[in-house]
Amino acid sequence: MIRKYDSQRMYRLILKIYEAYGFSTSDSEKIAHILIYTDMHGIESHGVQRMSMYDKFIQNGKIKINSSPEIIKETSVSAAVDAHFGIGQLNGIYSMNLAIKKAKEHGVGIVTTKRSGHYGIAGFYANMAAKQDMLGISSTNSRPGMVPTNSTQPFLGTNPIGFAMPAHPHNFILDFATTTVPQGKIEVYRKLEKNLPEFWVAKDGINPIHDHNDKKDLDLLRVPKSNVGLTPLGGISELTGGHKGFGLGIIVEIFTSILSQGDTSSENDGSNPAIGPCQSFISIDPAIFGSKQAIINRFSDYLQEIRELPAVPGRTIYVHGDKEQLRYIDAKKNGIPVDDATISEIKLIATRLGVPFKEYLL
Amino acid sequence: MIRKYDSQRMYRLILKIYEAYGFSTSDSEKIAHILIYTDMHGIESHGVQRMSMYDKFIQNGKIKINSSPEIIKETSVSAAVDAHFGIGQLNGIYSMNLAIKKAKEHGVGIVTTKRSGHYGIAGFYANMAAKQDMLGISSTNSRPGMVPTNSTQPFLGTNPIGFAMPAHPHNFILDFATTTVPQGKIEVYRKLEKNLPEFWVAKDGINPIHDHNDKKDLDLLRVPKSNVGLTPLGGISELTGGHKGFGLGIIVEIFTSILSQGDTSSENDGSNPAIGPCQSFISIDPAIFGSKQAIINRFSDYLQEIRELPAVPGRTIYVHGDKEQLRYIDAKKNGIPVDDATISEIKLIATRLGVPFKEYLL
Numbered sequence: 257m258i259r260k261y262d263s264q265r266m267y268r269l270i271l272k273i274y275e276a277y278g279f280s281t282s283d284s285e286k287i288a289h290i291l292i293y294t295d296m297h298g299i300e301s302h303g304v305q306r307m308s309m310y311d312k313f314i315q316n317g318k319i320k321i322n323s324s325p326e327i328i329k330e331t332s333v334s335a336a337v338d339a340h341f342g343i344g345q346l347n348g349i350y351s352m353n354l355a356i357k358k359a360k361e362h363g364v365g366i367v368t369t370k371r372s373g374h375y376g377i378a379g380f381y382a383n384m385a386a387k388q389d390m391l392g393i394s395s396t397n398s399r400p401g402m403v404p405t406n407s408t409q410p411f412l413g414t415n416p417i418g419f420a421m422p423a424h425p426h427n428f429i430l431d432f433a434t435t436t437v438p439q440g441k442i443e444v445y446r447k448l449e450k451n452l453p454e455f456w457v458a459k460d461g462i463n464p465i466h467d468h469n470d471k472k473d474l475d476l477l478r479v480p481k482s483n484v485g486l487t488p489l490g491g492i493s494e495l496t497g498g499h500k501g502f503g504l505g506i507i508v509e510i511f512t513s514i515l516s517q518g519d520t521s522s523e524n525d526g527s528n529p530a531i532g533p534c535q536s537f538i539s540i541d542p543a544i545f546g547s548k549q550a551i552i553n554r555f556s557d558y559l560q561e562i563r564e565l566p567a568v569p570g571r572t573i574y575v576h577g578d579k580e581q582l583r584y585i586d587a588k589k590n591g592i593p594v595d596d597a598t599i600s601e602i603k604l605i606a607t608r609l610g611v612p613f614k615e616y617l618l
Numbered sequence: 619m620i621r622k623y624d625s626q627r628m629y630r631l632i633l634k635i636y637e638a639y640g641f642s643t644s645d646s647e648k649i650a651h652i653l654i655y656t657d658m659h660g661i662e663s664h665g666v667q668r669m670s671m672y673d674k675f676i677q678n679g680k681i682k683i684n685s686s687p688e689i690i691k692e693t694s695v696s697a698a699v700d701a702h703f704g705i706g707q708l709n710g711i712y713s714m715n716l717a718i719k720k721a722k723e724h725g726v727g728i729v730t731t732k733r734s735g736h737y738g739i740a741g742f743y744a745n746m747a748a749k750q751d752m753l754g755i756s757s758t759n760s761r762p763g764m765v766p767t768n769s770t771q772p773f774l775g776t777n778p779i780g781f782a783m784p785a786h787p788h789n790f791i792l793d794f795a796t797t798t799v800p801q802g803k804i805e806v807y808r809k810l811e812k813n814l815p816e817f818w819v820a821k822d823g824i825n826p827i828h829d830h831n832d833k834k835d836l837d838l839l840r841v842p843k844s845n846v847g848l849t850p851l852g853g854i855s856e857l858t859g860g861h862k863g864f865g866l867g868i869i870v871e872i873f874t875s876i877l878s879q880g881d882t883s884s885e886n887d888g889s890n891p892a893i894g895p896c897q898s899f900i901s902i903d904p905a906i907f908g909s910k911q912a913i914i915n916r917f918s919d920y921l922q923e924i925r926e927l928p929a930v931p932g933r934t935i936y937v938h939g940d941k942e943q944l945r946y947i948d949a950k951k952n953g954i955p956v957d958d959a960t961i962s963e964i965k966l967i968a969t970r971l972g973v974p975f976k977e978y979l980l
Contacts, residue, residue: 329906329908331725333695334906336907362694363694364696391872406930406935407935408929409928419865419869430862430868432861454855462930483928489851490863496817506792507781510783517908517916540728545698545877554876561773567768572768576861
């Protein structure tokens with residue numbers, strides 16, 4: 257069952273848990289902020305639901321609590337960072353702040369980060385730049401998931417891209433996997449016992465799997481070198497543009513593993529603790545092209561024009577970030593929805609760490 | 619009928635035609651080079667086939683022969699250019715060379731260009747950077763073509779993105795419309811009297827048009843504010859990721875019209891000669907992150923790994939740029955394929971300009 261929880265109380269509980277792991281108060285605040293931000297914007301798959309996965313990684317040493325990111329090469333507009341397997345959220349904040357600082361000083365900042373961790377939603381980091389009136393882009397590679405066009409085997413990650421541009425009344429934020437759907441979407445449909453309505457999962461490179469009960473095949477989704485994987489954005493066929501999603505996946509790989517000289521998604525099969533995801537963080541100051549406020553105002557008007565186009569009867573035209581903003585307003589008022597299974601996991605973690613969860617959760 | 623023509627002879631004919639229009643020899647060489655390059659790489663829709671469209675624009679003054687691009691704002695890593703309606707190919711070469719120069723000096727170069735013209739294939743400009751061992755990106759906005767998710771009316775352009783990264787044995791070049799297919803693909807299917815096999819064209823935002831004989835509806839494709847348009851990459855539904863292609867179209871609009879402070883695709887309905895497309899040109903030097911040769915070598919190995927993955931029986935796994943390279947090798951040996959209708963158009967132009975086409979075409 258899904259219940260709603262006050263976001264402030266949940267935030268303080270997460271903060272206490274991360275302090276109990278051994279993170280500083282300031283670092284714990286950052287981690288808790290990202291997790292709650294994510295749930296408040298309606299992306300439940302990447303919010304507090306992920307705490308049990310991070311807990312496992314902290315326990316088995318894949319996430320190193322006392323690691324700090326290190327700049328290994330730097331120019332006025334760029335940096336290559338080795339994250340030394342610190343927690344992804346802190347690496348992400350550090351690296352995007354570095355990109356923003358360079359963009360403020362020199363117009364553009366590009367930071368690539370290797371040996372990082374799962375960093376949550378790419379859009380959060382992109383929006384860090386947009387909140388400072390900068391254009392922001394972030395992407396991460398992941399683990400083998402996407403089947404390249406005409407292949408039978410997953411090789412690229414779901415490789416999401418977050419893109420944010422300042423706008424009124426709220427920023428434009430596009431955050432999308434370069435597969436048709438992310439892994440989490442398949443898990444949600446299986447939990448809900450709903451069949452997969454579209455060609456999201458490919459078997460042998462060409463056959464769709466629709467049956468949510470097809471445990472044998474669907475369990476292969478995260479198995480390296482299996483014959484089951486996610487279709488690229490655009491689908492499995494070149495007739496629907498599948499080669500474009502496949503190409504976008506390679507672009508993300510270039511900006512993450514290739515430029516950072518870290519591990520590719522294909523190398524990150526989960527068996528080797530010395531292999532971790534790579535990320536990229538880009539910030540561009542619109543002021544290098546003209547009046548920043550004029551550019552942002554015109555872009556805001558442009559988005560409003562889109563919202564006001566003739567709509568399919570009964571539907572609403574949303575631009576990217578609108579739905580998340582509606583969810584945020586609702587979450588502030590009514591709390592964030594969390595399922596009981598996740599609450600149980602959080603209670604277990606809190607109990608083990610000696611954090612009195614009853615002070616924060618009813 | 620389609621016949622093959624020697625690329626060198628065709629190049630010299632085009633050169634003479636553009637000289638006859640009044641372009642300098644050096645500029646005519648650049649234009650002829652791009653047109654022939656495009657046909658040699660198998661993208662016939664954007665090669666010599668486009669000469670009659672450019673001819674019309676030169677005659678009606680939409681393309682201004684004596685215009686030169688002007689830098690209106692500049693930093694060490696960026697420039698905003700006003701192209702003053704010069705021919706798109708020359709604006710493109712100028713602007714990408716400017717981005718490459720800045721990337722060589724400072725690591726990154728971003729140039730936005732407004733009031734430009736139709737510049738052919740985005741991948742050509744991206745590859746200008748890759749040929750100099752730089753990462754290259756170029757995009758252009760166009761005219762209303764793509765229907766935003768949940769709308770009934772085309773608003774964004776097909777807004778293609780060209781992306782190139784140096785690699786062995788040839789560069790990675792991804793060049794794609796952010797719609798499922800570009801406008802030209804619909805025209806080709808109609809000419810060949812083939813039905814549209816997938817949901818490429820949307821009527822009223824939700825109904826596919828498959829019948830190539832549906833002249834009434836398909837003729838509305840380029841009519842501003844009509845109820846017929848192209849689907850975004852990912853299709854018409856959010857279930858297949860259509861909102862992602864829609865978002866990519868907005869990103870292209872940001873990098874072209876919004877940052878350059880030029881005209882959006884939605885403003886470019888063809889009725890106003892003082893409105894023209896906008897483009898962006900980005901170059902990044904991989905050396906700012908590490909050893910350039912090590913990065914390029916590893917990327918080449920990565921692409922080769924993809925090519926050698928298990929393939930669907932009877933199919934070949936191509937990475938982006940492979941098919942175009944095969945076409946280029948064939949065109950060098952056997953000539954470029956051009957249909958008779960296009961040859962007739964070129965002969966008419968040559969005759970009008972007093973260019974003796976018989977010296978170049980048999």
